[in-house]
Amino acid sequence: MPDLGVKIKNVTLKNPIIIASGTPTYGPTNVKKCIKSDAAAFVTKTLCYTEWLQKQPRPRWHVEHPEAIEEGGYFSLYSTERLNPTPPEEYARKKMKEYVKEAHDFDVKVIASIAGTDPQTWAKLTDLVTENGADMIELNLQCPHVEKNQPTGMIAGRDPELCYSILDSVKKRTPLPVIGKVLGEGVDPIKVAGRMIDGGADAVLLTGRYQGLYLNIETEKPIHWGGMGGYGGFWQASITRKWLVRASEANLGVPIIGGAGIGGYEDIVSYLLCGASSVEVCTAIIVFGHKIVKRWLRQISAWMDSKGYSSIADFSGRAVKNILPPSQIPGDTPYASRIAPESCQKCLRCMEACPYDAITVVDKKLVVNLERCDGCRLCAALCGQGAVEFFKR
Numbered sequence: 345m346p347d348l349g350v351k352i353k354n355v356t357l358k359n360p361i362i363i364a365s366g367t368p369t370y371g372p373t374n375v376k377k378c379i380k381s382d383a384a385a386f387v388t389k390t391l392c393y394t395e396w397l398q399k400q401p402r403p404r405w406h407v408e409h410p411e412a413i414e415e416g417g418y419f420s421l422y423s424t425e426r427l428n429p430t431p432p433e434e435y436a437r438k439k440m441k442e443y444v445k446e447a448h449d450f451d452v453k454v455i456a457s458i459a460g461t462d463p464q465t466w467a468k469l470t471d472l473v474t475e476n477g478a479d480m481i482e483l484n485l486q487c488p489h490v491e492k493n494q495p496t497g498m499i500a501g502r503d504p505e506l507c508y509s510i511l512d513s514v515k516k517r518t519p520l521p522v523i524g525k526v527l528g529e530g531v532d533p534i535k536v537a538g539r540m541i542d543g544g545a546d547a548v549l550l551t552g553r554y555q556g557l558y559l560n561i562e563t564e565k566p567i568h569w570g571g572m573g574g575y576g577g578f579w580q581a582s583i584t585r586k587w588l589v590r591a592s593e594a595n596l597g598v599p600i601i602g603g604a605g606i607g608g609y610e611d612i613v614s615y616l617l618c619g620a621s622s623v624e625v626c627t628a629i630i631v632f633g634h635k636i637v638k639r640w641l642r643q644i645s646a647w648m649d650s651k652g653y654s655s656i657a658d659f660s661g662r663a664v665k666n667i668l669p670p671s672q673i674p675g676d677t678p679y680a681s682r683i684a685p686e687s688c689q690k691c692l693r694c695m696e697a698c699p700y701d702a703i704t705v706v707d708k709k710l711v712v713n714l715e716r717c718d719g720c721r722l723c724a725a726l727c728g729q730g731a732v733e734f735f736k737r
């Protein structure tokens with residue numbers, strides 16, 4: 345069995361999978377599932393003192409393309425779930441204390457997520473979770489459900505200097521490792537991560553989900569509740585990989601946690617290859633259940649075995665050197681396509697899309713004219729039947 349353990353400062357995680365703050369860590373039923381899931385840690389639903397953020401809109405969920413909810417299926421999950429409904433004192437002193445005790449029996453670490461709105465509330469929340477047994481603290485500087493004039497969540501997360509000062513003040517009050525959760529929109533996440541690290545962050549999480557809007561064109565109003573929601577899905581993985589590579593190139597000097605977009609174990613492996621040393625996952629747990637973690641751990645171990653890797657450090661960041669700058673991507677390699685008639689369903693999508701008019705119907709079969717074919721691979725990329733073969737000329 346390969347060693348899946350990773351470290352964030354002085355805290356050892358038994359594997360790289362952390363269940364992110366959100367619905368999967370909401371309430372005691374889900375927390376129990378987190379503890380028994382084999383994940384190394386879970387992040388509590390974010391604690392805050394803002395009363396309206398403790399109340400939940402109903403309804404608060406919308407899923408675009410629910411039919412695509414299968415591993416790798418590109419649906420979007422849209423929600424206005426706000427923050428922890430339990431007042432911080434009650435949560436930290438009663439619930440979290442219990443969760444920590446139970447979690448430690450299973451070697452699961454508890455990361456307390458907090459969101460202050462001013463220096464006093466950041467300080468109070470930091471002290472509360474430190475005194476009540478959290479293993480680490482995560483600063484929610486990406487929550488999309490905040491008022492424009494409210495310096496927390498994504499409003500604070502857009503301001504690198506405010507992120508620096510929040511990190512600096514929290515770090516001065518606690519001996520616990522602190523994770524900065526970095527916003528992925530409207531700001532350069534690498535710049536924000538850098539300032540969080542200047543302020544003392546022991547790890548940074550790249551990145552959270554986006555803020556989005558669904559509009560009903562009949563009523564001309566947003567669906568359900570009349571506002572904007574958190575918006576994301578597995579399609580975010582490609583963007584997260586980009587930020588992980590950029591973070592590796594910037595040599596930030598602290599562990600990087602891969603965030604949004606994980607839909608399968610391949611995403612986890614790819615985040616690690618792009619420089620993450622652990623990952624946080626939320627949406628996939630919502631749609632597949634906590635049980636998916638055990639399967640992913642088996643799949644990651646099998647992949648590591650097949651590659652001969654014995655620890656996460658053996659391959660974390662290994663793909664970064666393989667990513668070419670745009671000017672070094674070759675522009676003159678000759679390729680071409682051919683269509684296998686036995687697999688072709690004659691949907692004609694490739695023919696209609698081909699910018700070179702290289703695909704025609706000959707004797708009721710689709711045929712590629714090699715003189716016209718540019719070798720761009722659009723036809724093969726669009727073919728749902730895998731009927732287009734692609735070869736080097």
Ligand SMILES: Cc1cc2nc3c(=O)[nH]c(=O)nc-3n(C[C@H](O)[C@H](O)[C@H](O)COP(=O)(O)O)c2cc1C
Pocket residue numbers: 364365366367389390421423425426427428457484487525551552553574576577578580603604605606624625626627628
């Ligand atoms: C319904 C829902 C509720 C969430 N609530 C929180 C929260 O309370 N605090 C927080 O820091 N992030 C919260 N998040 C963000 C997740 O922790 C995570 O960063 C984000 O969903 C991206 O990861 P994913 O693509 O695996 O879902 C929430 C996400 C969802 C979908």
